[in-house]
Amino acid sequence: MLHKVDDILSKHALRRTAFRQELLKIFIESGSRALSHTDIEEALGDHDRITLYRTLKSFQDKGLIHEAVDGGKDTKYALCQNQCDVHHHIDHHPHFLCESCGVTYCMDEIKIPDFDLPRNYTLKGMHLALSGTCASCSKV
Amino acid sequence: MLHKVDDILSKHALRRTAFRQELLKIFIESGSRALSHTDIEEALGDHDRITLYRTLKSFQDKGLIHEAVDGGKDTKYALCQNQCDVHHHIDHHPHFLCESCGVTYCMDEIKIPDFDLPRNYTLKGMHLALSGTCASCSKV
DNA sequence: TATCTTTATGAAACAATGTTGCATAAAGTA
DNA sequence: TACTTTATGCAACATTGTTTCATAAAGATA
Numbered sequence: 001m002l003h004k005v006d007d008i009l010s011k012h013a014l015r016r017t018a019f020r021q022e023l024l025k026i027f028i029e030s031g032s033r034a035l036s037h038t039d040i041e042e043a044l045g046d047h048d049r050i051t052l053y054r055t056l057k058s059f060q061d062k063g064l065i066h067e068a069v070d071g072g073k074d075t076k077y078a079l080c081q082n083q084c085d086v087h088h089h090i091d092h093h094p095h096f097l098c099e100s101c102g103v104t105y106c107m108d109e110i111k112i113p114d115f116d117l118p119r120n121y122t123l124k125g126m127h128l129a130l131s132g133t134c135a136s137c138s139k140v
Numbered sequence: 141m142l143h144k145v146d147d148i149l150s151k152h153a154l155r156r157t158a159f160r161q162e163l164l165k166i167f168i169e170s171g172s173r174a175l176s177h178t179d180i181e182e183a184l185g186d187h188d189r190i191t192l193y194r195t196l197k198s199f200q201d202k203g204l205i206h207e208a209v210d211g212g213k214d215t216k217y218a219l220c221q222n223q224c225d226v227h228h229h230i231d232h233h234p235h236f237l238c239e240s241c242g243v244t245y246c247m248d249e250i251k252i253p254d255f256d257l258p259r260n261y262t263l264k265g266m267h268l269a270l271s272g273t274c275a276s277c278s279k280v
Numbered sequence: 281t282a283t284c285t286t287t288a289t290g291a292a293a294c295a296a297t298g299t300t301g302c303a304t305a306a307a308g309t310a
Numbered sequence: 311t312a313c314t315t316t317a318t319g320c321a322a323c324a325t326t327g328t329t330t331c332a333t334a335a336a337g338a339t340a
Contacts, residue, residue, distance in 0.1 A: 015286095015287065015288070015335085015336055015337070016336075016337095017287095017288065017289080017335075017336075018335095019288080019289075020288090037326085048289070048290050048291080049290095049326095049327090050289085050290070050291080050327090050328085050329095051288080051289055051290065053326095053327065053328080054288080054289085055288090055289095058288090067211075069209070069211045069267075069269055071207075071209045071265065071267045094255075096257075096261065099264065107257075107258070109258070110255060110256070110257070110258075111255075112255070112268075113253040113254070113255050114253070115234075115250060115251075115252070115253050116250070117236075117247075117250075117270070118247070118249070118250075118275065119275065120274075120275035120278045120279065121236065121272060121273070121274060121275055121278070122272045122273040123270055123271075124239065124271055124272035124273070125211065125239075125269075125270070125271040125272065126268075126269070126270055126271070127209075127211045127267075127268070127269040127270075128252075128266075128267070128268055128269075129209055129265075129266070129267040129268075129269065130257070130263060130265070130266055130267075131263075131264055131265040131266070132261060132262045132263045132264035132265065133261065133262040133264070134260075134261060135258065135259065135260035135261055138260045138261070138262060139260065155306085155307055155308070155315095155316065155317070156307075156308095157306075157307075157316095157317060157318080158306095159317080159318075160317090177297085188318070188319050188320080189297095189298090189319095190298090190299085190300095190318085190319070190320080191317080191318055191319065193297095193298065193299080194317080194318085195317090195318095198317090
């Protein structure tokens with residue numbers, strides 16, 4: 001695991017510090033679930049608030065994580081799947097916020113369908129934020 | 141105008157206070173442009189910050205305005221077109237954030253296309269947040 | 281390994297944003 | 311008008327995010 005973590009860090013030109021290794025590990029373990037600031041703070045245990053803000057920003061800038069826009073009030077972050085780097089993010093999958101358990105999922109397998117934009121508008125970014133009840137909560 | 145404003149307020153069971161009349165007027169004048177907290181504060185001139193927070197919440201609860209999820213960091217609000225009320229919001233149009241001028245537009249004329257959700261997920265809400273260059277900024 | 285340069289960390293102080301409680305004022309109602 | 315309900319304005323508080331700066335650690339070089 002530490003090897004995988006270090007691999008990702010160096011691939012994205014990020015120095016391998018203890019904090020970054022730990023944070024990245026948390027993201028990897030969370031899979032397609034996006035993490036809020038609070039989620040991360042709990043997972044980290046004792047840590048420095050400011051360093052977390054800065055590390056999240058670095059991770060985002062370098063293309064390791066993306067902001068999961070889910071329409072909720074907390075900003076959440078999730079691992080990028082692959083080809084994101086410092087130059088561009090390609091995170092065009094929907095995010096689903098479960099109103100029951102509060103978890104946000106990256107729906108990597110779903111493609112956002114095409115649609116027509118009014119004349120003279122140029123599209124660069126796109127977020128589809130869904131909400132409702134997730135599979136686990138539906139079963140109960 | 142004041143007549144129209146009062147009409148809307150009473151239709152949504154909101155007392156007609158000077159503050160609400162003024163705020164609603166600002167929203168009506170902004171048309172399909174969504175307003176950030178800052179936009180509103182500037183338009184209002186001298187006012188009470190807390191009352192603004194509370195009035196925005198009332199307007200939202202009663203179905204006068206909706207939050208325009210645009211993927212940006214400032215929350216923005218825009219007038220609901222019609223059939224929203226205290227029971228439900230029906231604001232399923234995309235929002236477009238112009239990266240050049242910072243304005244967010246409600247794209248009421250565009251319908252968010254359908255897509256398939258994984259098994260056992262129930263969809264309740266939906267936001268399509270677009271960004272890029274708006275028509276006015278493209279022309280320059 | 282020892283040294284140097286660059287970048288990250290941690291702490292304090294600050295700034296911005298949003299919330300709660302409460303007394304007063306105003307709106308709607310009889 | 312008197313009465314009831316709701317909104318306003320203020321203070322105090324809580325939360326969230328940012329800036330500055332000295333120190334520590336990482337990566338590079340010899």
